[in-house]
Structure formats: C-alpha cells, structure tokens
Amino acid sequence: MSQLDKDAFEVLLANCADEPIQFPGAIQPHGLLFTLKEPELTILQVSANVQSVLGKVPEQLAGQTLDCVLGAGWAEVIRSASAHESFADAPRLLMSVDGIEFEALLHRSEDALVLELEIQDKAAQAISYSERTGNMGRMLRQLHAAADLQTLYEVSVREIQRMTGYDRVLIYRFEEEGHGQVIAEASAPAMELFNGLFFPASDI
Secondary structure (H helix, E strand, C coil): CCHHHHHHHHHHHHHHCCCCCCCCCCCCCCEEEEEEECCCCEEEEECCCHHHHHCCCHHHHCCCECHHHHCHHHHHHHHHHCCCCCCCCCCCEEEEECCEEEEEEEEEECCEEEEEEEECCHHHHCCCHHHHHHHHHHHHHHHHHCCCHHHHHHHHHHHHHHHHCCCEEEEEEECCCCCEEEEEEEECCCCCCCCCCEECHHHC
C-alpha cells in the first residue's frame, strides 16, 4: 500500500469510527427486529417500526415477553426453534401476525437471541418455481462466463440484489488485520455508494 493510500485509509478510519456497520438495531425497513433474553424470551430491544407495522409502542414492549406481540402460540414456536445451537440448517419458518405474513429468522448476538421478522411480499411469493429457477440459472450462467474475479463479484451483487429486492448488496475483501474494503456493490440509484471504501475491523 502506497503512502497516499495509507493516508487515505487513515482518514477513512477516522471518519467511520463512530459508524458501526453491524449492530442489533439495524434492519431493513421491510422487517422487524427483536433482541430477546432467553429462556423467557423477554424483549430487550425492538425496532422502532414495530409501531407502524403492528401498532405496538416500542417503549412499552421492553421487559415484556414475546407472546405479547406474537401471541402464545407463535412465541412457543420461536422458543422451540431457539433450542437449536445452530440456525444454519433450520427449516424456513413462516408465520402470520395480525394478518401480516412474516418469515422468521433467528441468530445470536453475544448473549442475546435476535429475531428478525421479514414481511413477505405476496406478489413475490406468487412467482412460479420455474421463474425462480430460471433466474438462478441465468445468474449461474453469467457467473460461469465471467472473465475475471471482478466481473464475477459485480455479477454476484447485481443478481442477488435483483432477486432479493434489497436496496444494497456489498462484497467485502478483508486484510489480515481485519479491515475490510468494499470491492463490489449494487445499490438503489439514490443511495450513497460505498464501493472502494475501507472500514476498520471494529466496524465489521
């Protein structure tokens, strides 16, 4: 890395030191997030949009158990699912709360159980199996045809964004020290671009 690159890297480190990328309160706008204490599933944190989605006041939910939001039946389903040490191979969990369809995703952050409820787009659910497999087939063909790694990265983020509908998809490359650089990005037109930027290990 040249001295100019090192100087620029230090500036970037300083600028983003107070902007952590990954933290429990972060979630896409089309979902809800709960940080829970086990085994009672007591709500420690909840995303603010729970009020607009389910009509629940976030401040009033802290200290309550999950069944006050999902109902006793779905809370028990989450409790049973949380018994697994790893959620990597867990079956897809779909639920309906107040007439809204969600997919439930579980993972752990430090000592807390994190529950993400992603609102299911009925229009997206209506896409046929043949269309979904066709989209995946096209992506695989484009990946196979990539002439170099950078092209492969760019195809990956573009196609993943198109299939998932996410506002931003990034690929990072990490150095031995743990610092990361964004090496490929697909973002919505109005969003600030991160491609090429470095982020310190403490933010990843």
